[in-house]
Amino acid sequence: MPEGPSIVLLKEATAKFEGKKVIAVSGNSKIDKTQMLNNKVIAFRSWGKQLLISFNGFSVRIHLLMFGSYRIDERKEIPERLSLTFKNGELNFYTCSVKIIEGNIDDAYDFTADVMNDNWNAKAAKKKLKLIPNTLVCDVLLDQQIFSGIGNIIKNEVLYRVKIHPNSEIGKIPSLKINKLIKEARNYSFEFLAWKRDFVLKKHWLAHTKKVCLRCNHPIIKEYTGVYHRRSFICTNCT
DNA sequence: TATAATGTTTGAAC
DNA sequence: AGTTCAAACATTAT
Numbered sequence: 565m566p567e568g569p570s571i572v573l574l575k576e577a578t579a580k581f582e583g584k585k586v587i588a589v590s591g592n593s594k595i596d597k598t599q600m601l602n603n604k605v606i607a608f609r610s611w612g613k614q615l616l617i618s619f620n621g622f623s624v625r626i627h628l629l630m631f632g633s634y635r636i637d638e639r640k641e642i643p644e645r646l647s648l649t650f651k652n653g654e655l656n657f658y659t660c661s662v663k664i665i666e667g668n669i670d671d672a673y674d675f676t677a678d679v680m681n682d683n684w685n686a687k688a689a690k691k692k693l694k695l696i697p698n699t700l701v702c703d704v705l706l707d708q709q710i711f712s713g714i715g716n717i718i719k720n721e722v723l724y725r726v727k728i729h730p731n732s733e734i735g736k737i738p739s740l741k742i743n744k745l746i747k748e749a750r751n752y753s754f755e756f757l758a759w760k761r762d763f764v765l766k767k768h769w770l771a772h773t774k775k776v777c778l779r780c781n782h783p784i785i786k787e788y789t790g791v792y793h794r795r796s797f798i799c800t801n802c803t
Numbered sequence: 804t805a806t807a808a809t810g811t812t813t814g815a816a817c
Numbered sequence: 818a819g820t821t822c823a824a825a826c827a828t829t830a831t
Contacts, residue, residue, distance in 0.1 A: 567809055613810075630810045631828040642828085659827055661811075708811090715809050772809095791821085795808085 566628035568680045568713020569757035571610040577636055578608045578615075581650050588649035593662040600624065600648065610680065611673045612712030616665070617648075623665045623672075632660035678712040679750045680757070686746050693742060697735025701745070703790040704734055711749055716794045717772050718756060722748050723796070724771035727803050730789045730796040771797040 585604045589597040599622065606618045615626040626632075626646070633640070637653045646657045665672050676685035692710045705711055705719040714722075723730055726744050728737060737745070759765040774784050774797055782801035789796040 570809080627811075628809095629812095629826080630808070631826090632810095633828085661826095706810095717809050792810090794810095 566613050566630075566632060567715035567718055567753075567756070568610070568612050568678065569753055569760055571613055571615055571628075571713070572680050572757055573761060574615055574634060575608050575610045577634075578617075578655060580652060581605055581648070581655060582608055584650040584652060586648050587651060589647065591644040591646035591657070591662075593646045595624075595646075595662055595664050597646070599664075609669065610713075611675060611678050612680075612708050613715065616669055616673070618669055622667065623669045625661075625663045625665050626657055627661040627663075628657075629659075629661055633658045634660075677709060679753045680713050684750055686743075686750070689746050689749075690742060693734050693746075697733065699734050700730065700790050701728055701732045701734055701737065702730035702794070702796055703792065705749065706790070706792060706794065713753060714749060717769070718749070718753055719794070720772040720797050721756075721770060722752050724799070725752065729798060729803050730787075771799070773797065777802060 582605055585602060586600045587602070589600050591597065600619060603619045606620060609616045609618065613627060617624040617626065624646075635656045635658075639656055640658055642658055644656045644658060645660050646662050648655045675681045676683045676688055678684060689710055693704060696704065701723065702719060705714050705722065706716070722745065726741065726748050728741065728745060734742070755768070756765060759768050770778055771784060776782075777784050777799040780799065780802045782799055784797050784799050787796050787798060788794065
């Protein structure tokens with residue numbers, strides 16, 4: 565369940581552990597877990613689809629990939645990949661990627677590339693697009709260095725809303741439409757967040773998994789597009 | 804029950 | 818040597 569907005573919700577859920585000391589660590593992750601023990605979490609942050617747990621001098625990066633999950637103050641049947649116990653509860657992660665990032669997190673990550681971040685920089689995104697005119701828009705939206713946090717659902721919903729075909733080359737899209745695309749990438753991500761928070765995300769999908777266009781009633785076709793071969797949902801009439 | 808899906812990394816192949 | 822590609826990982830709903 566992990567596109568950027570879902571990780572924002574995860575970050576919010578961990579807030580009660582901020583500033584708290586880890587009093588036990590376990591899990592089948594191969595990283596060195598001892599360095600977390602008896603250390604305080606300085607902050608939980610999100611960057612795109614990643615949760616960053618910052619300690620003094622290093623951070624733990626959690627990536628849920630396609631199937632990862634988490635539980636707070638409860639456990640699943642399957643073994644924990646990483647489990648952190650605090651005085652006021654526990655934080656458990658399953659089937660995820662766990663890595664240690666040494667040093668200051670601000671040196672390792674550009675938070676202006678995260679569509680969910682307060683410091684999101686639309687102009688910087690546009691600059692990056694100028695450098696890759698031959699790339700398809702469907703691939704560009706999934707590029708985490710440009711639109712960190714956007715996944716396949718957001719990609720499809722954004723393209724449908726701004727009426728751009730996923731196979732359009734970036735360099736062939738008019739500048740004003742590119743602006744609209746970049747704006748909607750962030751705007752829709754926040755709508756996604758609000759709907760996800762209220763457990764009503766799916767019913768607001770206009771294109772993703774849909775078979776008929778709500779705008780013009782023509783069929784929506786499914787096509788695997790771009791270098792990632794991810795499914796796209798395209799209205800055959802009004803794009 | 805077999806399949807496909809909100810994702811990324813790795814290393815082989817070209 | 819740089820790019821491209823498929824495989825690997827792993828869970829769950831349909």
